[in-house]
Amino acid sequence: MIGIRCHLEVYQSRLALFGNYINSRLLSNECQQGSTKEHHVPVMSKEVMKYLKPTSGSAFIDMTFGAGGHTRQILQSSPNVKVYALDRDPVAYGYAEGLAEEYPGQVIPLLGRFSELPELLKKHKVMPSSVDGFLFDFGCSSMQFDVADRGFSLSKDGPLDMRMDGSRFPGEPTVADVLARADETDLAQILKVYGQEKAAKKIARAIIDARYMFKTLKTTSQLAELVASVSGDGHRTDRLGRYAHSATKTFQAFRIFINNELNEINYGMFIAERYLKQGGRLITISFHSLEDTIIKRHLTGSLENNQINILPPRYTNCSKWFDHNEMETITRSPWSMLHKHVITPETEEVETNPRSRSAKFRAIMKV
Numbered sequence: 001m002i003g004i005r006c007h008l009e010v011y012q013s014r015l016a017l018f019g020n021y022i023n024s025r026l027l028s029n030e031c032q033q034g035s036t037k038e039h040h041v042p043v044m045s046k047e048v049m050k051y052l053k054p055t056s057g058s059a060f061i062d063m064t065f066g067a068g069g070h071t072r073q074i075l076q077s078s079p080n081v082k083v084y085a086l087d088r089d090p091v092a093y094g095y096a097e098g099l100a101e102e103y104p105g106q107v108i109p110l111l112g113r114f115s116e117l118p119e120l121l122k123k124h125k126v127m128p129s130s131v132d133g134f135l136f137d138f139g140c141s142s143m144q145f146d147v148a149d150r151g152f153s154l155s156k157d158g159p160l161d162m163r164m165d166g167s168r169f170p171g172e173p174t175v176a177d178v179l180a181r182a183d184e185t186d187l188a189q190i191l192k193v194y195g196q197e198k199a200a201k202k203i204a205r206a207i208i209d210a211r212y213m214f215k216t217l218k219t220t221s222q223l224a225e226l227v228a229s230v231s232g233d234g235h236r237t238d239r240l241g242r243y244a245h246s247a248t249k250t251f252q253a254f255r256i257f258i259n260n261e262l263n264e265i266n267y268g269m270f271i272a273e274r275y276l277k278q279g280g281r282l283i284t285i286s287f288h289s290l291e292d293t294i295i296k297r298h299l300t301g302s303l304e305n306n307q308i309n310i311l312p313p314r315y316t317n318c319s320k321w322f323d324h325n326e327m328e329t330i331t332r333s334p335w336s337m338l339h340k341h342v343i344t345p346e347t348e349e350v351e352t353n354p355r356s357r358s359a360k361f362r363a364i365m366k367v
Helices: 004-018 045-052 069-077 090-102 114-123 142-146 175-181 184-195 200-212 220-231 248-259 261-275 289-300 324-330 347-352
Strands: 059-062 082-087 107-111 131-137 276-286 335-337 360-366
Touching: 045 069, 045 131, 045 276, 045 360, 059 069, 069 082, 069 090, 082 090, 082 114, 090 107, 107 114, 114 261, 131 261, 175 184, 175 200, 175 248, 184 200, 184 248, 200 220, 220 248, 248 261, 261 276, 261 289, 276 289, 289 335, 289 360
Parallel strands: 059 082, 059 131, 082 107, 131 276
Antiparallel strands: 276 360, 335 360
């Protein structure tokens, strides 16, 4: 299990390495548009509509607008629904502006990270406890994977960038910068913490060796080939039994690290709690255990100083004892699950939209 504390330690080392301005506030040409909205298939859209329950006059915040698949379904489900469409990606923001023209007065495009949302909502006079629902669809969108120049995809050769909002913050490091400057210990920690990569040390050593041989890793194919050459664990497969590249976890690790994704998710959950009405609903769709762990910790109240605990309280200190009232205070949560177990995509959806195969759906209500 990965906690926010671990993320902060690595993030601080990144600040020291680069010395550039990086907005790490916890509480406070972009690529070509090669992938069109028509190619985007929203994940678990049936479940989203079932638990979000849009009604006339409701207000929602789509925290990860992307190509707008979920937002469009919300707008079509009921008249006079208003959706604040947030995304940190300027390309997605352009899609939101287009949808706003199609639904004037109902779609409010917002460009920014989760941590920037309070300031954005203030401009639109949105008050706390006034929103009916939040939707999080974590990870990368299809349009980011489908464009080689963004550097997210293993299957398309492009520059090692992976920044979701690089044009807004050109001073922040790319993956190529990290590979060129981070030391072996930091590289191994990034791979282990954010990629859960078993061969983290071997891959980190190979990156350093390549540097000593004056080989600069600048493209996705170069990094993928390097990882494949040292992984030594044979062929990996996904849930469908299909071949999975040995560099998949490496790419995930650097993407999460570069975009500070886990801190943003943690902060986004606090924002949702603040702006949701009593009885308001929050939907999360996560794609790996790091994201889902943060959601579960918020759901169970396993938080301390606005950070999630690495482990549930009963495992953190075996010698510490709490009485019943103290435990109720410590684990008090403002959330209630709307279903018993985590929901995964149906077989039919995985077959038609393979990118949904690792999705985990949770619907919770503010109590």
